[in-house]
Amino acid sequence: MFKPFSLYIGSRYTSLRQRDHFITFISIVSMVGIALGVMVLITVLSVMNGFTKEIRTRILSVTPHIMVTQGQSNIQDWPMAVKHFSTRKEVEAAGPFVEGQGMLTHGREVHGVLVKGIDPATVDAVFPLRSTLITGNVDDLAPGKFGVIIGSYLAKSLGVGVGDSITLVIPEVTVSLVGVTPRLKRLQVVGVFEVGYIYDTTHIFLNLEDSARLLKTGDGVTGIQLKLFDPFKAPQLAHELREEAQHFYNVVDWTVLNSAYFSAVKMEKTMMFFTLIMILAIAVFNLISTLVMVVTDKRGDIAVFRVLGASKKKIMAIFISQGAIIGLIGTLMGVILGILLALNVTDIVSFIERLFKVKFLSEEVYFISFLPSDLQSADVILIATCAMGLSLLATIHPAWRAAKVQPAEALRHDA
Template sequence: MMLAWQLAQRFRQAKQKNRFISFISFSSTVGIGLGCFVLITLLSVMNGFERELTQRILSVIPHGEIYATETTGIRHWQAQQHRLLQDPRVKTVEPYTKITGMLQFKGDLKAVELTGLQIEDATAPGWRAHVQDNHWQTFVSHPDAVLLGKGIAKRLQINPGDRVQVLIPTMTDDMSFKAPRSVTLIVAGTLNIGGEMDNYLGMMHLNKASAAMNVDSGAQGLRFTLADPFSAYQTMRDIGYTFPQAAFMSDWTRTQGHLYNDIQLVRVVVYIALTLVIAVACFNIVSTLVMAVREKRAAIAILKTMGAPDGLIRAAFVLQGMINGVTGIVIGTLAALVVAPNLSAIVAAVEGALGISVLSGDIYFIDFLPTELHGSDVIITVAVAFVLCILATLYPAHKAVQSKPASALNG
């Protein structure tokens, strides 16, 4: 192996004298390094989006819901809450009542979805993290208080302390509508969750919401926070099928699952596209080695006549190609390990310098570029690039072994 390494180094030094071959060799190294760098960085961005989805949206949106088919609500919900908390898959269970209606303020109307929660349980799913301290204190101390999404308050120009009305549609037994009920609430502050939810979501006290919706049991349904949010589909069906009362069941994949699916789709597309970029760069290794084999036919013939085994010649050309590949992999991976964890700060600095915004908080659920570097992504990327580099060297090395000493020396 040491002799093969020395031959690879000798062939590589001779190759550098040929500028054309040297340029192709350099381009393969740059291509492989760039592919590894971009792939690891973009996978880190996808991990960051997935983390923000879990910590930001899924901290407010319940992982699962069970809500009564009857207007009277969940019967004996306290007992059901205690029973369901025994399930190891369930972290928290909290009662809720939801109001869907029109928010009215100074003649303007805005569709809104208000969730009534018990204040002592409302910190469990993470509402508290999205509310300013003074707004939260006002909300806790006043039973008629409401917290509105930042987008709602901005759209209707509502300030803390303003009184708003919520118009609740009323349906009769014959499925016709009559005059809506009206509930007056005091705005305690705003919720800053991010994205579209800020334009329709709000929070109020459970007792007030249940009274407004005529829910006699005190809670329209139960909201779940699960130990594994990504098991919500199966877990909620297991719970729903064994629930003692006729009820609807839902989970976050029905309402916000498109975000997670989009992230996974982009991850797959990025992996495929950039793996192909690395593969294309590896084709340059093939070109470099094929030209090197043709240029070194005489040297190969001399080695064979001196008794060099085929394995030695094959290993020499494989190592020669792997030097380019490994150099690119190392440089690209090290660059990604430096840039990926600091990409959020780098993008923020660029935004500040150029006065632009990469992500708009009014459209996306975050207004910054998140990153989270996973060691598994680095290992898989390096392994895939390394395997592609090895495969790229096999054909030229095989052609080198097939070289006939007599014809090579005579040519």
């Protein structure tokens, strides 16, 4: 079978059957170094993708896909607005909300909270309260009763449960004969929810009418939230709604509401990629030293090839081929190991946690109690391409040195 001269010689120099075991050993070390670098890159980026996907899923489950407000004013004719938005085919549900800030107190504990008034009939458009309740009932948020549903973290911090009373402090002072006093309201806990995200520590839910009375919004509401069948169509629909409303409404989608977080995650992933590429580049330096030693060891062979008529380009091609073969084998090994590790890293970490009885991820800090992974083919292709590119780049200097070997001097030295 026909084989190109340079590729054939390069593959022979890479062969494990050659007699120089030291050259074989450092070639294997170079392959392993590249393989480990590629494996780590694929695994780390897959874990970062997993974190991003998991957090995005949790954000989309509790964050409005689209929020409609009217600047600093309240929306007065909100029933008609809700009906209008609900007619859009992309909208699964629409619901009004009243929003404001306050402080919850119980005993000596004080926590700042976001007060959210919701209509129990349309609550799923605003927040998945029914599906996240761990105790209590959404229908107990009856108007005039001033019941409240709080997050699990708040309930634990305040030491309260269903049936207990807590005090809500509204950041608005009242001037009377006795002086300046803050507005206080006694609320009864009728439910506790848990979503495993920051909402457990910051949000409380009241009936729409009760919150409007507390926050003095009258018959109006702070805004209207839309839940879509496909959250990723939110930017397009938000643009259409802004055009329809002629900027009468402020329409913001979830990508804008959480843009700071996703921008930070994207930048972190980019910086992590370049950091790990540097580690891969260090592994590729082993390839340079390997090829330099091979060139030194094969000076006699190079001289013979030159005497037999091989050009400088063919001599360079021999060592470029050898470096490419080492890089290719190392990259393929790294891709295979990286894919296997990325697909099983969640189970592996869980096994290590059970075996040594440790917890790597605290849910209170990361909102995720496991190590997620999301393997993306684009990342694998990019990493493999970078590894091969660096490997080929590493072959240029040793191949250039091989091409500069003078046949007469090399043969005289060997003699």
